[in-house]
Amino acid sequence: MPFNLSLAEREAAGLKRSLPAIERVDGRCLYAGGRQYLNFAGNDYLGLSRAPELLAASEQAAHQYGVGAVASPLVVGHQTIHRELEQALCDWLGLEAVMLFSSGFSANQAVIKALPGKEHTLWQDRLNHASLQEAGLLSPARMVRFAHNDMAALERKLTPNSGLIISEGVFSMDGDTAPWPGLVSLARQSGNWLMIDDAHGLGVLGAKGKGTLAEQGLEASDVNIFMGTFGKALGVSGAFVGGSRALIDYLHNLGRSYIYSTHLPPPQAAAVLAAVRLVQQADDKRDHLQTLIRQFREGVSGLPFTLLPSNTAIQPLIVGEEHKTLELAAALKHQGLWTGAIRPPTVPKGSARLRITLSAAHTKADVQQLINALHAAL
Known part of the structure; x- marks a missing residue:
């Protein structure tokens, strides 16, 4: 088997991935190797992963329903807490x-593999998430x-009336947003369906x-299909697909990753339900996050790296070369700051970057510490 050679080549190129052992993580800090770090690598954009309301809801549901769904949703896995969450999302x-x-x-796989046939076309933004791209390759559609x-x-x-257009709300590596009024207009004019993956915007x-x-x-x-996730701003994990009743009934019958997977654990569904309620009242957190985004962008404007245009919690700082990106991440880590060093094939060659993510749990002092450390690392 060639994997040893492949891994050696990847390590030499600065592309080998390793799995960190994190002892504890929340929206602001993480703990690893007995040390505390400011966490600028996660997706807990509103800092809800340790919200007392989510913890209490999860604990109560564990006692009421048990810790597992024990079956796929179409057998006996779909319980009243799941239905309550679905209705809350609809509302x-x-x-x-x-x-x-x-x-x-799994949500993207279910939709894209079940809906289009070989007579259809999928039009995907070139920077769509790997789950969308891979599902497209496995689909019978072109x-x-x-x-x-x-x-x-x-x-x-x-081409008119022949398939499905797919794009993201916020792109996970660049942090920019798709022009949705334009996408909606083109879908209507051409008679094609339209799907949004809003994992990082919801x-x-x-x-x-x-x-x-x-x-x-x-x-x-x-849009015809709305996909969102629970593992970013909602602070839990899992996902949903929404649309017409006919669409959902169809996917209940033909969405293989739904039909053949154990359902969400009830405590997880309960925590997501609590998060849905909190998020709707979280304008103060969203305002604070925007303040931090502006502070960060102003603070790093003089650095010799390219900061991609983004007004979202994802702030990509393009370093370019893989080894230099790893070195910069290591220098920040030494200063107690944990950032994501993103390299090909996740991003195009020559665009290795620090994917810096901000959270409403961060303070202005936290962001200033990161800015200072970036300047000091040069």
Whole structure:
């Protein structure tokens, strides 16, 4: 088997991944090797992962339902707490129906592998998440990728009434948002379906945290398929797909990763339900997060790296070369700051970066410490 050679080559190129042993993590800090670090690598954008309301809801549900769903949802796994969560998501986002998944990856797989046939086309933004791209490759449909956020390029590739357009709300590695009014317009003009993956926008953007569509003046009903996750701003894990009742009924019957997976543990569903309620009242947290984003962008403006244009919690600092990116991350770690060193193939070659993420749990002093450390590391 060639894996030893492959791993050696990856290590020499600065591309080998390793699994850190984290002792404890929350929105602001993490603990590893007996040391505390400021956490600028996670996705707990509102700092809810340790909110007392979530912990209490999870504990109560564990006593009431048990710690596991014990079966797939279509057998006996779907319990009243799951239905209550689905209804809360519908009420919050204005969706007709919702179904729950163990992860965003499995949600995207279920949708893209079940809906389009070989007679259809999938149009995907070139920077869509790996779960979307991989599902497209496994789908019987023809997959066409268009230049990132380029509506003119997409329009040239579209054929009428023949498939599904897919893009993200907030792109996980660049932190920018898709132009959703343009996407909605093109989908309507061409008669094609439209899907949003709003994993990184839900809870953070828009009135009541409704996400990227709301931030851009749209409704959930402006797209055919709405996918969101619980592991970012909501502070838990899992995902959902929302849309029409007909869509959800179809996926109940043909979404293989839903049909053949054990359902969300009830304590997890209860914690997500508590998070949904909190997020709708979290304007103060979203305002604070925007203040931190502005502070960070102003503070690093003089650094000899490219800070990608982003007004979201994801702030990518492009270093370029893989080894230099690792060295910068190590220098910050020495100063008690944990950042994500992202390298190919997750991002294009030559664009290795620190994927710096901010949380409403951070303070201005935390962000200033990061800014100072970045300047000192040069």
